[in-house]
Amino acid sequence: MIKAIIFDLGGVLVDWNPKYLYQKIFTDESEMKSFLETICTNDWNEEQDAGRTLQEATEVLIKEYPEQEENIKAYYGRWEEMLNGPIEGTVEIFKQLKEFGKYKIYALTNWSAETFPIAKQKYDFLNWFDGVVVSGTEKIRKPDPAFFQILLDRYNLKPEEVLFIDDNFRNVKSALKMGIDSIHFISPEELHAELVDRGGL
Known part of the structure; x- marks a missing residue:
């Protein structure tokens, strides 16, 4: 589940x-x-x-x-x-998921530890997560399975308990190999449809 x-x-x-x-x-x-x-x-x-x-x-x-x-x-x-700003359609999906209240929501991002705070200050929704794991801080990045494992261990999650969303298919493939259900992000509209199909929204 x-x-x-x-x-x-x-x-x-x-x-x-x-x-x-x-x-x-x-x-x-x-x-x-x-x-x-x-x-x-x-x-x-x-x-x-x-x-x-x-x-x-x-x-x-x-x-x-x-x-x-x-x-x-x-x-x-x-x-x-x-x-260039938020991808508004996805931010709206994020908001709906938060309001739905069924899931914990995390971020796993390949991002420099020095530039991420700039974005976090600029965009309030980056502060909505239950936890954020930043590659530049951990000094390891996707698609390395060990980077995924850091998030799973830190928040006491098992691969079969999470759904992962990423626009880079390389990272999606890595997650799938770990037994993590994943969605290859193409557009907010397609993501919304995928989540509805899975009963997530």
Whole structure:
């Protein structure tokens, strides 16, 4: 029986994307794409999600790409401009689940320990959870099963007692291998339909 629902945050409840910042910096779309695919990449960003400091991350890239120093520094210097607001439909689902009162609701997020407090201060709904586990704080991230296990152990949950929601199918596959029922998030509308089908709403 499902006792708890676990939400991913970025791409599910929060609309975060480096493009929102770098579209202001680059006038050429292809140059922006190249910068984000070869310099400030997803893999590089995930190292901060796993606990590397923002200062170290920035210094590593500037050393390798000194000609891009200003653009690299903007990544965390203007990080808040990557936030495009809540994904309102999912926030509404979250609110309904809270009001329903049937489940404990947690967050399991790949997020830098240094930037997460900025988002938490900006968006009140990030304070609604019964518990939040942040990869940058734990220094381990999804899809590592050990990261999921931290949340299960901390809140005395078993895999078969939780439902996990994430927009990254890599993370969904990892959860499913652990015996955690999971929903691959595509849109708030599809999530709502999935939860209704499961009797969650």
